[in-house]
Structure formats: structure tokens, C-alpha cells
Amino acid sequence: MNRTASEAKTTKPIPPMQARRAAVAKAKAIAVDVPANIGSTPATRFRGDADIFGRLVEDHDHHRALLAMISVTHGHSPERERLFIELVKEIKGHAAAEEQALWSSVMRNPATTDDARHAVGEHKEMDKMMADLAARDMASPGWLRRFAALRDEYLHHIREEEQEQFVAAQKHLSDSDIRYMRQVFNRRKKEEKAGATIEKKLQK
Template identity: 80%
Template sequence: MKTAHQPRAVHGRATPARQAKSAAIAKARAVAPDLPARIGATPATRFRGNPDIFGRLVEDHDRHRALLAMIAATEGKSPERERLFDELVREIKGHAAAEEQALWSTVLRDPPTTEDARHAVAEHHEMDEMLADLAARDMASSGWLRRFAKLREEYLHHIREEEQEQFVAAQKHLSATDIRYMRQVFNRRKREERAGARVEKKIKLKV
């Protein structure tokens, strides 16, 4: 996997990419300030820190990476694990729904990128199922942690694929005006979708 080599700060000033990543991690840490949020090196992407839809989506991805790392650092059915998992569910559900409405609904209409959009949306549904399965199980069990590790692996793969492949392909078929406008749509829909997101509980029989 390629990892990002962020440009060095110039005269003590952080690059936009580093600032965006730090801000995203800080938002995650606000949920449980005493826990570490060690996400390490992140996959290479041209979009981190960009003032458009793709930069905004990567910002959320980094926030989700931090939440996943923080949950992995918790133990048992602790208040921190419960609070962080609730935040993760609302974040991912709100993000995925807004992403589909702001970006993928348009990309679906362009034949060269239809398959990418379908793939991304299908994986969003898979994440919903995995989150509902985790919500229905005992957080204190070793089985919960094993299933969480699988979710983390799958989600990190999903967002890496979006950043390195699907966003790159979509960008080629969108105008600069479309890309700027999509960020506004995403921000509005994310607030609304996150506010209405619910932690559903449903055992997934095939794991």
C-alpha cells in the first residue's frame, strides 16, 4: 500500500494537508480526549487539504480513521467504547448518505464511472450491516472485538480505494464548478443525515 509523504512545513507553517489531517483527528479526540488516536501513515492521496468535495471527504475519512484507532484502544464495555462507537456509527452513516447524494448520484449518470459509483454505494450498505451487527452484540466479548477488527479492516480498505482510485476517476469527469458545488451539498446533507442517523441493531448471520 502506498502511504502519503506529506510536504514539509515551510518556515514553521504546516501544509494544508497536515492541517486538515490534524483538524480531523482533533474532532475525533474531542469525543474521548484521554484516549490516543494513532492512525499512523495514511494512504497517498492528492486530495487531503483540498477546498473541494474530495478534500472534504478525505477530512471525514481521517476523522473515521482516528475514531477506529481510539475504539481499538478501549477495553470491555467501557463508557469510552460505547461513546466512541455511537459516534462512529453516526459519522459513517451520515457521511455515506451525504456522499451518495452529493457525489455518487451524479457520477452514476456517467457511463465511464457508473461502476465505481455502484461499487462505493454497495460497500456503504455492507458497512451499515457490519455496524448494525456490532451494535447488537456484547461489547465486552472477545467476539465483539474480533468483529470490530474486521469492520476496521474493511472500512480502511474502502476509504483507501475511494481516495486512490474512485475519486481520481470521478474527478476526470466532473467540472470544477461541479466539484466546488458538491462540497456545499455534502456539508448540508451531512449535517442533516448525521442528525437523523440511528444506531440500528441487527445480527448479521453470515460473518
């Protein structure tokens, strides 16, 4: 990978609990009166790291908080709508940037191709589930049940990434590459999230 001096700069690692608190605070800023109780999070070696994997876990914790907050909202409230829109744009931007910064490179290595394809496939499933929710009435009793299914699927997906897929990918990437991938991810995430749209499509 080609990189400029500025792109090669890395951020300093921060303590895992501090990283987790910062991610939750970012979600709380969307709806300050809604609790963000994410409870315990799956163990991962990457939280707070100054590389692509630490950056991805940072987003995951932000998403965990948004999911927890939406779960305690009621009806078609302004808070539920605001948090859901943020969640959809966050996940879409995150997934697209992750695929470009990380999985596109990992997929070229036969040892990790399957992991990359699995992760990308689950991103597409998340898109379908979010589009289905967006097409439904937030005030209906069934909306929160369907949201709970999305929440459980996404939490499983990011736990699998953090505990298995990132670990496998790290073994086949150089230290300089995984640091540079963070810079690529940050650029692409900003662009992808800004361009993300809320699609509405009922699933069978």
C-alpha cells in the same frame, strides 16, 4: 447544477498535514484520554483541497482516528460506547451525504457508473457490519475481533475511494461542480448524521 452565490463560495485549501491533524483532533474531543494513533495514511492528492474530495478525505481521517481509538478501548467502557456511537452516526451520515452529493451524479456517467455502484454497495455492507456490532455485547472477547474486521473493511473502502474512485470521478466533473458538491455534502451530512439511528441486527 443550479447554485446561489453563497453556495458557490469555496473554502481555501489547507496544508495536508494540518487537515489531517484537525480531523484527528475532532475525534479526540469525543474521548480526550483515549489515544488516536492513526499512523501513516494512504497517499491522496485530495487531502486539504477546497472541494468535495478534500471534504470527504477530511471525514475519512476523522473516521480513521475514531477506528484507532475504539481499537484500544476495553470492555463495555463509557469511552468505547461513546466512540462507537459517534463512529456509526458519522459513517451513516457521511455515506448518505456522499451518495447524494457525489455518487448520484457520477452514476449517470457510463464511464464512472461502476465506481459509483461499487462505493454505494460497500456503504451497505458497512451498515450491516455496524448493525451486527451494535447488537452484540461490547464486553465480550469476540466484539473487538468483529470490530477489527469492520475497521479493516472500512479502511480498505476509503483507501480505494481516495486513490482510485475519486481520481476517476474528478476527470468527468467540472471544477465548479466539484466545488458546489462540497456545499451540498456539508448540508446533507449535517442532516443525515442528525437523523442517523443505531440499528441492531445480528448477521449470519
